[in-house]
Amino acid sequence: MNKSMLNWAAAGLLVSGLALSTGSLADGGDAEQGRIKAYTCTGCHGIPGYVNAYPNYHVPKIGGQNYEYIVLALKAYKNGERQHPTMVAQAGSMTETDMEDIAAYFVSLEGGEPEAELYQKGDVAAGETKSVVCQACHGADGNGIDPQYPRLAGQYGDYLAHSLKAYRSGERNNVVMAGFATTLSDQDIHDLAAFYAAKEGLVDLKIK
Ligand code: HEC
Numbered sequence: 001m002n003k004s005m006l007n008w009a010a011a012g013l014l015v016s017g018l019a020l021s022t023g024s025l026a027d028g029g030d031a032e033q034g035r036i037k038a039y040t041c042t043g044c045h046g047i048p049g050y051v052n053a054y055p056n057y058h059v060p061k062i063g064g065q066n067y068e069y070i071v072l073a074l075k076a077y078k079n080g081e082r083q084h085p086t087m088v089a090q091a092g093s094m095t096e097t098d099m100e101d102i103a104a105y106f107v108s109l110e111g112g113e114p115e116a117e118l119y120q121k122g123d124v125a126a127g128e129t130k131s132v133v134c135q136a137c138h139g140a141d142g143n144g145i146d147p148q149y150p151r152l153a154g155q156y157g158d159y160l161a162h163s164l165k166a167y168r169s170g171e172r173n174n175v176v177m178a179g180f181a182t183t184l185s186d187q188d189i190h191d192l193a194a195f196y197a198a199k200e201g202l203v204d205l206k207i208k
């Protein structure tokens with residue numbers, strides 16, 4: 001083998017190494033490590049009905065959330081696209097491996113039930129009609145057509161409304177969702193939140 005062939009071989013190895021590391025995002029992460037690392041998260045995400053203060057809304061359910069979306073959400077807190085003081089602090093100290101392990105654990109949690117208490121500010125049937133435009137990504141049932149999109153099914157209605165308002169105001173910075181949220185009225189937001197909250201899906205965090 002001459003020298004240039006060796007270089008090609010090295011480049012080939014490098015390329016296949018890169019392909020492996022991006023490919024692993026879909027199912028990478030060690031759920032058992034994630035279970036241990038997620039222990040502190042239960043203090044908020046593991047208490048059913050726990051409410052964030054100022055502004056008041058339920059701490060989101062993250063059990064059963066889609067793998068890639070969890071990693072993306074944690075990165076968004078780390079890089080400043082999303083602002084919540086506790087979550088920025090939590091994600092700020094995580095490595096990519098921590099995020100993947102935690103996501104692998106969360107995605108393994110099942111057993112969701114629709115919110116027993118309907119989100120009173122919105123109308124489920126009106127929300128269903130308005131959700132047609134959302135289906136392309138979030139699916140007809142709110143479970144997401146691809147792991148990069150969040151599951152909305154079974155999420156707390158007031159958290160969903162809070163998120164949509166944050167996209168609308170630009171406080172939560174995401175180009176795709178900003179495009180959809182700016183056209184929504186307050187009533188649209190409440191109806192959509194009521195519709196997705198009434199579906200079966202996400203669960204509060206449980207450390208088994
Ligand atoms: C002090 C309470 C608290 C603790 C502790 C906490 N979180 Fe959160 N978390 C929140 C709140 C409140 C939000 C919603 C913030 C917002 O509006 O962006 C959130 C949002 C999230 C989201 C985004 C959910 C979504 O649907 O977009 C993820 C993922 C998350 N937390 C993971 C974690 C992990 C992992 C830990 C532990 C390492 C953790 N959280 C610890 C309160 C907490």
Ligand code: HEC
Pocket residue numbers: 060072073076130131133134135136137138148149150151152160161163164172173174176177180192
């Ligand atoms: C083209 C794809 C697409 C469409 C259509 C779409 N979304 Fe989204 N949605 C996304 C993506 C991507 C995210 C995650 C953005 C981020 O990282 O903040 C998201 C996030 C959300 C969130 C935040 C969830 C959470 O856990 O914090 C809500 C709520 C939401 N979308 C509701 C809607 C509603 C309601 C509609 C229809 C009016 C809609 N979306 C249409 C792609 C889409």
